[in-house]
Amino acid sequence: MVELILQTVVNAVYAASFMALIAVGLVLIFGVMGVINFAHGELYMLGAYTVVYLYADNELPFYLAVVVSLILLGLLGAVMERGLFRPMRGNPLGGLIVSIGLLLILQALVTMGFGVRMEHVPSPYQVPIALFGLESVSIPAQRLILIVAAVVLLGGLWIFLRRTRLGWAMRACAQDPEAAALQGISINQTARLAMCIGAALAGVAGALTAPLVRTFPYMGHSVIVAAFIVIIVGGIGSLEGAIIAAILYAFVHTFVTTFVDGVIADIVGLVLMMLVLVIRPTGLFGTKERA
């Protein structure tokens, strides 16, 4: 029983890292740009397909494929900001619609280019690593890589936001765009940067999990729903909140799935979100209302 619990903890830590990468990206975009990026799951999906194309089909090294996906998705984020979200600034509903339009386009392009069936991405680092000195509690190296990457990237982001000028500018934009503009901060530049980072985080999550999960054109769908739950529970404006909520959600979901049922786990997640919304609508760590 103890081993079962430990293994479940290990599974949950992995799920939390994954969720954190996605949720933080989404919070960043929403916080700085005020836009609900419905296509965020598809950015994750594109990251996975970058690895499919470069690593699985063209046999380039795995780490190279991951780096390319980071850069590619970052660029796509910049394009999205300039082409789609900037014209929609001040029109959040319009922003919603264009992100849905982009979602449909991305899904269709991938379906046409790769087919509807699941992709096969061999795992380059499959070796299971036994933890706590126990044989039956292990984690495949591939998953460990994602955990490490999440810690590194999110830690780097934290330092960026707290210690650099650009980072301060982003936080200022998120808090009060008008005041930030008065201070001479370029909203356009900050928005673009936020979008780049958010997209890149999603892309890396996709790239690293491509060998681990069912990689198919509609894989973004389930991710986005869970991501919304997480950022609501964590609080809209708060990055730390997103990370903590990701951990909380991942642990609850993983434990309930293992000890009860996958469907019940989904219900529990939703009820948790409802409770937070009713009792403390700004989320566990949210500080400001961005309605």
Next chain:
Amino acid sequence: MSSRFLGRRIGRRQFLGTTVAGAALAATAVPRISYAAKTVKIGFLAPLTGEVAAWGLPGLYGCQIWAEQINAAGGINIAGEPHMVELVSYDNEYAPDKARTGAQKLIHEDGVKFIMMLGGDTWPAVQPVANQARMLVSTLLPSDLSPDTPFLIAPCEVHPIYNVTGVQWLAENKPDLKTAVMCAQDDSLGRPSVATYLAAFEAAGITMQDDPLFFDLSTTDFAPVVTKLLSSNPQILCLDTAYADYVHPIVEQAFLQGYKGQIISCTADFYEQLIDKTSKEFMEGFIFQFPDFDDAALNDPRVNFSDPNGFYTEYSKRWPGEWGAVSWEYASILDLWKAGVEASNSVDPAKVLAGMKAGGKGKHAFGEATWWGKDLFGIDNALVGDWPVVVIENGKAQIKEFKSIPAWWEKNGKTLIKHFEAMGEMYYQRG
């Protein structure tokens, strides 16, 4: 460190541009007809886009090859005149309202004489339309059959009943495996199949160590599921009719979490990739129900599929990486339909149905089979006979035996009904 890439996957990718054009071309499902001749139209009403498309679109591709081959050989002879076959497809997006609209279009505007469907959620909306028009419709899901719809047939896929053959073979050939666990996705494919496997295990004297573990369709991370499954140290891990897309992560997890026992599943599409992800030794002895169509055993005269090896080669050439269980099943239904047309010398749906069911027997893909189903579905509209048990040996899927479903039913039918009722899957319990 880096895995082997098998020959089958080389040349799989085409650049986006040509693929878009190719997909657009392939999606217009009209085979080339080179001279003016009488045509007979067949409708293909299934999901071609969206998450369930993997159960429809590959089937359409297979049918296109079938239609081209038939037309190249001169078409179908009806009352002395050759008729070219024309496929008309409609994407129902697995939605009942679009399925109904599609059925109306196919029947009243396109004038089709036969409609092939996936079935499932979309069938009940089409039912009144098809009934009123007395249109012959085929489904891949026998759970759609009921006494109210005499014109609906399930002539190929007898899911989930065929799953009993795998368990029976397992019990006969590995009698010291006595404990099992099972998982399944929570949907209309997963549930009846769970009932079937439970009955099959019971009939074989194998004990279930735990209740079947249902997981949601949107699950992508299977580590918790597998952890739970393996926690009771079972000898047999049953994957039920998990979609191929779930089989992969589940099997991979089982490997990574150190499972050393037997695995049995309904499907194992892309099993070479499973071997890549795990190991040849791990996958040795994996039991499932869908043969490779380049398996020489399919050239056996009992098999009623024309040139399975050639079909497979052609399919893989045109749509590399898209082969799956569904790719040949619709084409096999077309074979049966064609036989019914030739027997009744007409394309009238009622007459064709009578032609197909003449003598209570039919030429199922895997051999002579009986029209069966009254006890489970209320009507004898499922064509049930033998079904192959496939085992992976030395990295290749081999048909080990064709087992008889009716024979299993003779002995264990009551057990199956018991489990179906417990799951609420009997035809009189549905809806």
Next chain:
Amino acid sequence: MHSGAASSRSLTWAVAGFVLLYAVLVALPHLISFSQKEILVFLMINVLLVVSYRLLTLTGEWSLGHVVIMGVGAYGSALYSKAVGIPVPLAMLLGACTAAAVAFVLSFPLFRMKGFYFLIGSFAAGEIIRLLWKRFREPFGGPKGLKLLPSFPDVQIGELTIAFFDPVTYYYLCLVVVSLSLLILYRLERSRVGLTFHAVHWQDRLAEAVGVNTWRYRTLAFVVASFFAGLAGALLAHYLTTINPNQFDVEQMVFVLIWVIVGGTATFYGPILGVVALTIVNEVVLRQMGVDQARPLIYGTILIATMLFLPSGLESLVPKLRTLFVRNTQKSTSAEARPGAELRTD
């Protein structure tokens, strides 16, 4: 005198316009193909759905649970008629009332949230309801849903039997029901209550200061909108004779949002324009082209293009068309200020 003549003239135009519109609507099913008749029935139902949604947005709330509420009406009507044996027309109304009741209960937790939080909260509530349908085979039928629902009963008038299985007949039934519903919704919006909805939306602090109970008005809008959404659901259920939880999921809700936003919400007819235009594009035009794989691609591109070039929605085209029309047919006299013009309830 001058304005009286002008307004009676514009009244005549309006009446003539409606008569023409209804003549077209009545004749329409006989002019189109079989499958298009089916699309027309579903379109009618969706028109009711989007206009009911717009009522909700008048108070400034955007819900992501509206399609689930439609499902509550569908499931309610289905169960009342099939399990309890209530005649279908009455079951439909009861289904709509059930939807309204569920909305009322939900308003307690949900209206504590505003804006984005209400959006997500309504989504969560909707998903919980949907998961209940999926989990409980008794009485909801589980993931496969319900089937073999009774359809609208045939009507005998002397020798003539009107069968509602036929799409044309059902379309006329929907036309009557939806027209009445739209009339009610329109009158509600134009009434004092409707004006208060606007006030609650734009000036809620001010409204509260003058003693308006904003919570009560929000709830009223929510409940009424849900009633009509439930009615739309009931109409759908008894036409298809089957319903399942997947028909009421987030994807469908996203389509409603698309129809409403692309059409525009400033006017009553905006969402109607949206749903009609986009349905024709998606179901008729794109299907004719025979490129099923590329359909979502083209649809997505159209969405983006519409938002970029017509950010106020399709309804913003109407005044432009009208000025063209007016300029060509009559010289416009002095601009008349109509009461409530700034609200553009048109």
